[in-house]
Amino acid sequence: MKKDLYEILGIDKSADAGAIKKAYRKKALKYHPDKNPGDKQAEENFKAAAEAYEVLSDPDKKAKYDQYGHQAFEAGGFGGGHHMNMDDIFSQFGDIFGSAFGGGFSGFGGGGGQRRAKGSNLRIKVKLTLEDIAGGVEKKVKVKRKVQAQGVTYKTCATCNGQGQVMRVTNTILGRMQSASTCPTCHGTGQILDKKPADADAQGLVIAEETVSIKIPAGVVDGMQLKVSNKGNEAPGTNSLPGDLIVAIEEVEHEFLKREGENLHYDLYISFPEAVLGISKDIDAVGGKVRIKLEEGIQSGKILRLKGKGIPSLNGYGSGDLLVHVNVWTPKHLNKEQKAFFEKSLQEDNFVPSPEKSDKSFFEKVKDMFS
Incomplete structure (x- = not known):
């Protein structure tokens, strides 16, 4: 079971943005690879802290995590900081370390201040029916993404000698001061374009169409975003990382069923003779037709609850109900x-309204629905 992100950073849910950043910096400095060379557990703790900060520092991601937990980002293998490598972390959050480790970038797994370029993310919408959402589904979509052209080559940047940073020495009243900054030629990657095919752009990239398989877990909601790692645009360079494919869920309205969270609602219309005599009816559910029996003398406004016939919980805690x-x-x-x-x-006693105490009013029924 994945550890709670708030617990990883040692904070509670009421922590504001400043407290979250302060807690992450404390954990990141404690488990930084430069302070714990060769310590695999420290490396995992470092990555876990980065995952927690990546989610909790973003208001939208934090809101989704508070509502759905890890499933909001990782259900079915989507995203998550544990899939980040060290270069990802330093490129995204290196400024948080300040000067504690010689200027932000560690050189872990690479040389000096060099960092890996990352391609841009792509965004698509996927339409899902209630049946798709109830059972989970695998969708195959065609995505046009930038990839490195066949035959393209890159060479070491002459400006920074492949280090990704340039050093500057400044004379001050306190003496000679040395500072490092990102290389303006290669933008910190340490590489520049060498040869490119005629159909490639200035970065050596071309547009290619690819079929991407997306596994969507049961219980997703309209507007939720899932992440397919490394299926966005590629970046130039031999040591670069692709961006991600962000998948936005769009729920298609059902003809008969109305969704309310994990519960479904169905309006069943019956005739007056059917209400008087009682009858069995087939109704639509997400798993197919369901037969229900209506007792003699059933009243209009009666709500029948079919347990477990709603939408599965995204967190795996059972399913909602179907309310008829x-x-x-x-x-x-x-x-x-x-x-x-x-x-x-009109003169018959049987036709005179005589509600029993067990017959709830309209307002009581509404109250029950929302409680």
Whole structure:
């Protein structure tokens, strides 16, 4: 079971942005690879802290995590900081370390201040039916993404000698001061374009279409975003990382079923004779037709609850229910014989409304639905 992100940073849910950043810096400095050479557990703790900060420092991601937990980002293998490598972490959060480790970038797994370029993210929408959402689904989509052209080559940047940084010496009243900054030629990657095919752009990239398989877990909601790692645009250079594919979920409205969280609602209309005599009815559910039996004398407004026939919980805690709302349909036009029958029935005791104490009012039913 994955550890709670707040627990990883040693903070509670009420922590503000400043407290989250301060807690991450404390953990990152404690487990930094430069302070713990060869310590695999420290490396894992360092990555876990980066994952926690990546989510909790972003208001939108934090809100999703607070509502859905790890499933909001990692269900079905999507995203998550544990999939980040050291270069990802230093490129995204290196400024947090300040000068504690010689200017932000560690050189872990690479040389000096060199960092790995990362391609841009791509965003797509995927439409899902209630059936897709209830059972989980694998979608194959065609994505046009930038990739390195066949035959493209890169060479060491002459400006920074492949280090990704340039050193400057400044004379001050305190003496000679040395400072490092990102190389303006290669932008910190240590490489520049050498040879490129005619169809490639200035970075040596071309547009290619690829079919990407997306495993979508059961229980996702409209507007949720999932991440497929490394399926975004590629970046130039032999040591670069692709961006990610961000998948936005769009729920297609069902013809008969209305969704409310993990519960589903179905309006069932029956005739007056069916209400009086009782009847069995087939209704639509996400798993197919379900037969229910209506008792004799059922009242309009009655709500029947079918346990577990709703949408599965995204966190794996069972499924919601299917709520069947019974509506007795009153005919608007009667022939003479039918009208005579009901006029005679006005004098019958059986047709005089006599609600029992167990029959809840409309407001009580609404209250039950939301409680």
